[in-house]
Amino acid sequence: MSDSKRKTANGISFASVPKVVVSRLSLYLRELQHLRAESKETISSGELGSRLGFTDAQVRKDLAYFGQFGYPGIGYRTDELVQAIRHILGTDIEWRVVIVGIGNLGRALLGYKGFSRQGFEIVAALDSDKEKSGSVVEGVEVQSIDRLDEIVKQHKIRLGMVAVPAPAAQSVADQLVAAGIEGIVNFAPVTINLPDHVSQVGVDLAIELEQISFTVAKRLHALRRS
Amino acid sequence: MSDSKRKTANGISFASVPKVVVSRLSLYLRELQHLRAESKETISSGELGSRLGFTDAQVRKDLAYFGQFGYPGIGYRTDELVQAIRHILGTDIEWRVVIVGIGNLGRALLGYKGFSRQGFEIVAALDSDKEKSGSVVEGVEVQSIDRLDEIVKQHKIRLGMVAVPAPAAQSVADQLVAAGIEGIVNFAPVTINLPDHVSQVGVDLAIELEQISFTVAKRLHALRRS
DNA sequence: TAGATTGTTAATCGATTAACAATC
DNA sequence: TAGATTGTTAATCGATTAACAATC
Numbered sequence: 001m002s003d004s005k006r007k008t009a010n011g012i013s014f015a016s017v018p019k020v021v022v023s024r025l026s027l028y029l030r031e032l033q034h035l036r037a038e039s040k041e042t043i044s045s046g047e048l049g050s051r052l053g054f055t056d057a058q059v060r061k062d063l064a065y066f067g068q069f070g071y072p073g074i075g076y077r078t079d080e081l082v083q084a085i086r087h088i089l090g091t092d093i094e095w096r097v098v099i100v101g102i103g104n105l106g107r108a109l110l111g112y113k114g115f116s117r118q119g120f121e122i123v124a125a126l127d128s129d130k131e132k133s134g135s136v137v138e139g140v141e142v143q144s145i146d147r148l149d150e151i152v153k154q155h156k157i158r159l160g161m162v163a164v165p166a167p168a169a170q171s172v173a174d175q176l177v178a179a180g181i182e183g184i185v186n187f188a189p190v191t192i193n194l195p196d197h198v199s200q201v202g203v204d205l206a207i208e209l210e211q212i213s214f215t216v217a218k219r220l221h222a223l224r225r226s
Numbered sequence: 227m228s229d230s231k232r233k234t235a236n237g238i239s240f241a242s243v244p245k246v247v248v249s250r251l252s253l254y255l256r257e258l259q260h261l262r263a264e265s266k267e268t269i270s271s272g273e274l275g276s277r278l279g280f281t282d283a284q285v286r287k288d289l290a291y292f293g294q295f296g297y298p299g300i301g302y303r304t305d306e307l308v309q310a311i312r313h314i315l316g317t318d319i320e321w322r323v324v325i326v327g328i329g330n331l332g333r334a335l336l337g338y339k340g341f342s343r344q345g346f347e348i349v350a351a352l353d354s355d356k357e358k359s360g361s362v363v364e365g366v367e368v369q370s371i372d373r374l375d376e377i378v379k380q381h382k383i384r385l386g387m388v389a390v391p392a393p394a395a396q397s398v399a400d401q402l403v404a405a406g407i408e409g410i411v412n413f414a415p416v417t418i419n420l421p422d423h424v425s426q427v428g429v430d431l432a433i434e435l436e437q438i439s440f441t442v443a444k445r446l447h448a449l450r451r452s
Numbered sequence: 453t454a455g456a457t458t459g460t461t462a463a464t465c466g467a468t469t470a471a472c473a474a475t476c
Numbered sequence: 477t478a479g480a481t482t483g484t485t486a487a488t489c490g491a492t493t494a495a496c497a498a499t500c
Contacts, residue, residue: 018467022440026433030415044481052417057469064483072482073476089436090443097435108334114415114432120439159438182445183438189256189340191278199441201434206340207252208427209323210315212385212409213346214248215425217316219408244491270457283493290459298458299500
């Protein structure tokens, strides 16, 4: 077994992990945190998987991308696996985040408790509307987007969330990139183009509903045919 | 070619379509709607794909699950393809939606303009906190969750969005199912179990940030090694 | 017509599942 | 020890890409 695959906090191999594996990792982490809250000390791949609708083999295979975390005959120690996955996801350190666009959604994001729980701290709230500057939302002062560069540097912010209207999203994203932001979660319902060295995830609320409506409509079609 | 594969508004075959295809369909639709707004009348699979980071073959293959929509030598007529995909996704009809949980996020969802643009109408807003009953948020009256059953039947609501704290999510989901809801978008950071005949999509805002932090952290690790 | 582009088949690539020796 | 469960390999399954005849 190569050293880079040993079970350690460091030395984790990150080579070419499928995106879908990383998204499951987040689900494992969430479930493990619930388990830990219930004082469950160990869990098997089978039990963890079945709670999330995955097979035991899938759980073990996913974790195997990053090392050895389990104990044959026992399973995984909840606490250890939480720490390990947090390290893999990078959330064992604090990430500072800037939000751009303090409308309905931006305000909800500012107030969302789940971020700090996972190691994300929203340290700046920006909007192009200067009327909003100076107001305080959820303990964070809203400032003009003109100060983006300065603020990103001052607070050493690496991540940004974009919650502006679709027509403004690309321009805001460009400004974030220019300021040195390394990853963006885009809530605007439009595709944005970023250089390769900046990661992005898109969240489109209407699309989430569409995925459901497809499945429900499909069921109705099937019924009609039968 | 079988009749069920002919290019028609009806007669679309829905057999065993991968989930990832349906999610790309939503992206195609969104892009096509932008193109239509720019009065672009036709588009090729290559052009549509490259705007979204997909290959031409992928676009054509995805659409081929549902029928023939293009014109050899020409491409796809924007307007026709918008209509076709809306029909496939089921958003050519209006869906009524209930939101449960009128906190920060629930309020933002109530105010989100993108839903009605895609054919979703939020007709009811429920909360367990009776203090909130009677208040009007974004033109919708907040009511007690006790009235869920009655309201779902009265408005013929098929879809629900859950924006309650994690500990309440499963119970709320159960109540939605009991009331006859057929699909749920779950914003609570917890896995909920539903019967097979009810579809669900989970949206966890912290997980979206985790996916970004993984990629950024990975890049940092790689740099350190080189 | 010549050029462009589709729909579809076959080849390739990648992810999931099954199986089992090793281990607690 | 016997039973449980891991990590990992090989087999299977499914999705993406390449290629091209058909068509406008």
